[in-house]
Amino acid sequence: MTDGADMQTARRLRLPQINPVWVLLAVLIGAIIFMNPGFTQPTGYMNFLKRAAPLAILAAGQVYVITSGGFDLSVGSLITLVVVGASMLTNNDPAATYWVVPLMLGMGLGVGLLNGLIVCFLRVPSLIATLGMMITLTGLAFMWSGGAPRGYLPDTFRFFGRELIRDVPLVRFIPISVIVLLVVVGLLAWLMHRTNLGRQVHAIGDNPVAAGLAGVPVNRVRITAFMLSGLSGAIAGILLGGFAGVSTDVGSGYELQAITAAVLGGAQLLGGRGSVPAAVGGALALTAIFTLLNFLGLPQPVRQVVQGLILIAAVALAMHRRQQTGT
Amino acid sequence: MKRMIMATGALALGLSPAWAQNFNDPEEFAKQQEQLQATAEGPEGQPWVENIGGDMVEMPGLDLASGATVCFSNAGVNNPWRVVGFTNMTEELKNHSSIENFIHVDAEGSDDKQIADIDDLLAGGDCDVMIVSPNTTAALTPAVERACEAMPVIVFDRGVNTDCPETFVHPVGGYGFGIQGAEFIVDQLDEGSNVLMLRILPGVDVLETRYSAGRRILDEAGMNVVGAEFTDGDNAKTKSIVEDYLMRGTIDAVWMDAGATAVAAIEAFEDSGYDIPVFVGEDQQDFLRKWQDEGMTAIAPTYPAYQWRTAIIAASRVIEGGELPAPEWVLPQPAITQDTLADYVNPAMPPLHYAMCGCEEMEGYPEAWGGN
Amino acid sequence: MVIAVATNQTQYLSLENLIAILGRSIALGITAIGQTFVILVASIDLSVASLISATSVLASVIMDGAPAMIVPAVLACLLLGAFVGVLNGLIVSALKVNPLIATLGMSLIIQGCLSAFVSNFAGSVPEAFQIFAYGQIGGVPVALVFLVLLALLAWGILRFTKFGSDIYAAGGNDEAARFAGIKTGRIVVLTHVICSVCAAIAGLYLASRLRSGAPWIGADGVYDLESIAVVVIGGTVLAGGRGGIWGTMAGMLIFSLIDSAFNIAGVDSFAKQVLRGIIIVAAVAFYAIRSKRIVA
Numbered sequence: 001m002t003d004g005a006d007m008q009t010a011r012r013l014r015l016p017q018i019n020p021v022w023v024l025l026a027v028l029i030g031a032i033i034f035m036n037p038g039f040t041q042p043t044g045y046m047n048f049l050k051r052a053a054p055l056a057i058l059a060a061g062q063v064y065v066i067t068s069g070g071f072d073l074s075v076g077s078l079i080t081l082v083v084v085g086a087s088m089l090t091n092n093d094p095a096a097t098y099w100v101v102p103l104m105l106g107m108g109l110g111v112g113l114l115n116g117l118i119v120c121f122l123r124v125p126s127l128i129a130t131l132g133m134m135i136t137l138t139g140l141a142f143m144w145s146g147g148a149p150r151g152y153l154p155d156t157f158r159f160f161g162r163e164l165i166r167d168v169p170l171v172r173f174i175p176i177s178v179i180v181l182l183v184v185v186g187l188l189a190w191l192m193h194r195t196n197l198g199r200q201v202h203a204i205g206d207n208p209v210a211a212g213l214a215g216v217p218v219n220r221v222r223i224t225a226f227m228l229s230g231l232s233g234a235i236a237g238i239l240l241g242g243f244a245g246v247s248t249d250v251g252s253g254y255e256l257q258a259i260t261a262a263v264l265g266g267a268q269l270l271g272g273r274g275s276v277p278a279a280v281g282g283a284l285a286l287t288a289i290f291t292l293l294n295f296l297g298l299p300q301p302v303r304q305v306v307q308g309l310i311l312i313a314a315v316a317l318a319m320h321r322r323q324q325t326g327t
Numbered sequence: 328m329k330r331m332i333m334a335t336g337a338l339a340l341g342l343s344p345a346w347a348q349n350f351n352d353p354e355e356f357a358k359q360q361e362q363l364q365a366t367a368e369g370p371e372g373q374p375w376v377e378n379i380g381g382d383m384v385e386m387p388g389l390d391l392a393s394g395a396t397v398c399f400s401n402a403g404v405n406n407p408w409r410v411v412g413f414t415n416m417t418e419e420l421k422n423h424s425s426i427e428n429f430i431h432v433d434a435e436g437s438d439d440k441q442i443a444d445i446d447d448l449l450a451g452g453d454c455d456v457m458i459v460s461p462n463t464t465a466a467l468t469p470a471v472e473r474a475c476e477a478m479p480v481i482v483f484d485r486g487v488n489t490d491c492p493e494t495f496v497h498p499v500g501g502y503g504f505g506i507q508g509a510e511f512i513v514d515q516l517d518e519g520s521n522v523l524m525l526r527i528l529p530g531v532d533v534l535e536t537r538y539s540a541g542r543r544i545l546d547e548a549g550m551n552v553v554g555a556e557f558t559d560g561d562n563a564k565t566k567s568i569v570e571d572y573l574m575r576g577t578i579d580a581v582w583m584d585a586g587a588t589a590v591a592a593i594e595a596f597e598d599s600g601y602d603i604p605v606f607v608g609e610d611q612q613d614f615l616r617k618w619q620d621e622g623m624t625a626i627a628p629t630y631p632a633y634q635w636r637t638a639i640i641a642a643s644r645v646i647e648g649g650e651l652p653a654p655e656w657v658l659p660q661p662a663i664t665q666d667t668l669a670d671y672v673n674p675a676m677p678p679l680h681y682a683m684c685g686c687e688e689m690e691g692y693p694e695a696w697g698g699n
Numbered sequence: 700m701v702i703a704v705a706t707n708q709t710q711y712l713s714l715e716n717l718i719a720i721l722g723r724s725i726a727l728g729i730t731a732i733g734q735t736f737v738i739l740v741a742s743i744d745l746s747v748a749s750l751i752s753a754t755s756v757l758a759s760v761i762m763d764g765a766p767a768m769i770v771p772a773v774l775a776c777l778l779l780g781a782f783v784g785v786l787n788g789l790i791v792s793a794l795k796v797n798p799l800i801a802t803l804g805m806s807l808i809i810q811g812c813l814s815a816f817v818s819n820f821a822g823s824v825p826e827a828f829q830i831f832a833y834g835q836i837g838g839v840p841v842a843l844v845f846l847v848l849l850a851l852l853a854w855g856i857l858r859f860t861k862f863g864s865d866i867y868a869a870g871g872n873d874e875a876a877r878f879a880g881i882k883t884g885r886i887v888v889l890t891h892v893i894c895s896v897c898a899a900i901a902g903l904y905l906a907s908r909l910r911s912g913a914p915w916i917g918a919d920g921v922y923d924l925e926s927i928a929v930v931v932i933g934g935t936v937l938a939g940g941r942g943g944i945w946g947t948m949a950g951m952l953i954f955s956l957i958d959s960a961f962n963i964a965g966v967d968s969f970a971k972q973v974l975r976g977i978i979i980v981a982a983v984a985f986y987a988i989r990s991k992r993i994v995a
Contacts, residue, residue, distance in 0.1 A: 131927075135976030139970065149678060152613065246678060246679075260800075269799065299815070302815065308803075311800055312805070439920055443722060465820050465910060465911050466820070532819070
């Protein structure tokens, strides 16, 4: 925990430094291009961005909760619930998309609100609160659908995750999901780094008691952070459902990947430090690692080991740097 | 530390090929190849009561004062195939007045829990017959042996390593599934064509045998298998894998060990602007519909969900007495082809409904299976 | 209250019944005892599930049906457990990596190494070793007796030794404990060793129960998250320093009773999952709501 003065020194010290996640990402992209020159073609990098979009959006939402000092493990099962719920509600009717999408976004906000209320007023640690939420939401998705999805997602719903804008100069085509990614990340980055809310999120993650004494509405800010994470989960769900269609385990594993991405981007667990662009960089790096290991033809077990090593190494390195710079 | 290295050494030693489970058994392969061709005995048009070349045993029937209680220890209802199957089962129960109570316990995919479930059912003491759908073969064997001591047991889907159950209900099997798909590809394409094999998970016996049989036939026919990838049964991952392969070269056929993600794989071709190649899927409605809509060249081998009905029928024969195919009740395992496609496509059914459910004539159809 | 639910459903609560209910959760109970130690020092261990898989495979591969190999196999598993525990502990205490990330990474590494070698049940466990899971002493399963003894031992360590009081001190306030001359780093490493060794024992138990080991049994049982849930339901605080073994045992009992009661009542597994999620949150809220601390 650092106090306010230290934070400012830290910021001054950090500014000239490049966040290591960008170096990591550049190296990985370089390696991918070396392995597969086709990656420099629009099909290569646009497919990459399209694939990374859901995780990047999730990481951008997760970083709010992490910076405020918590965890959100419920986003993976929220994705599943969104996809299954959308397939139940649209019921093969293309016109239903126009109210199902806002409803799903509302559901994401609602789940986040519930998480926030449980953490703030029932005083359940967020790890347990969102773990309970994760188990509950998965169960709800199964109960709602009876164990197997009951409907197709209409093409209007799948538009966001599947369609492309063709004949774009320079890049030939842009997937809609990449546009969604840019817009959502842009908004979340602005909120985090240019508004009072962002400062408050950092403040309560750094020292909730001090922040409360300084007049920050701690509970309201925490709940907002959870709601933004829930919203990002719903958006990721809409993109994933659009990209790949209905299934009952779309979201599994995404919660830990989102936390991993945020941590790779230098977000500090238990709060006080976190950056939306860097978390997105972490998500891109994570996706790049998977892509690279795929190209290398490495089997799944090796991928797991590499992922585990990188995770530990990234945090260990960050802690080492912090100790050296004395912040 | 030294002992640690020794232990690791012991682990490495222990992993010599002696440990590789045999999923490539030529005898079993030949047997299933034959069974695919065999004519089943039994009433035509009701494959769930047909049986391939099995012996019959006369059941004396249970002498019960009142209706029987059938207990079912289920490995899980954690995938759409098992959901369809379990619906089949509960609907089939309505045809059997001799079964008064039906107790279902769900192990949620855990061996440990299923063993505890079976012990609970035995301790409860109310069951007259037990049906077990084992989560894995070896681990559940002791529990099934204990159940056999207390009551008649019927096993279906995966087997156990004991012949104490009254019968083991299952379709032809994994080799058969692999054979049907791969032979179709070989018939459609020239030697040296590029085939992509998509698999769900390693280590699951029923899936490993599908792969080994398919691989064997493709290799023998001189097909060029460009890759065999695990998809975890995840749509997004499947689509990404296929997109990656398309960036690297052409694909003339896709062979899958299970069809749940087939439509995602097809979409990868569509979205990347390629023609859909020869496809091996499974009997899920979404795949069949896509096949019909796009006029694809495809086949759908099946692992028929109607075996869940058969398990109840077997239980009722144990209770009421009568002829029971035993020790194995081998059900036919038909593949859906271009000729029979129209019989199985039904847009009113949910996307992951398994068409080979043998349930179309049942009372609750289609609502109970989620259809309109 | 929960017992009443169960008894209503079964009509009676015989000893046999209770033993069967407890028998459901031996592996979870053993793992949760270890997890209690790390949570008491404000750490956490997500690698237990993979470690359980790894030790169950290691045990059954080394034994390979030979009774003579039981002792070497058990030793190898305990050593593997201790080794992983030391690694976890050092990464957490020396490299200062957040325990959640450290043990998540470790879990991925163990699972990856394991699945590189085996993809199915490997090896087999001799009859003699199956006594651990299936043997009985005067009608009580050996494993249950073992669990009770393990819990007593854990309670004894926490209650009567200096190590035990150091654990509470280090978990309650790391800095204050350090000023009081407690080597908190060493305490963290030791608790991680205890946790991982417990997971190794759970792996041995499962190998004995399933008669072989497979690389998925830990993940299938969700022993990582469930053991954490059991510990916090039992009143041990995630922030460390407060709680104990008997709470964990009560948490385990609640989990087994829920499972059994739901089975008997025929609650379908999806609804069961929803209720399980709600119960976890509600139980923790029940303890936490009175605390004035702001939680993470």
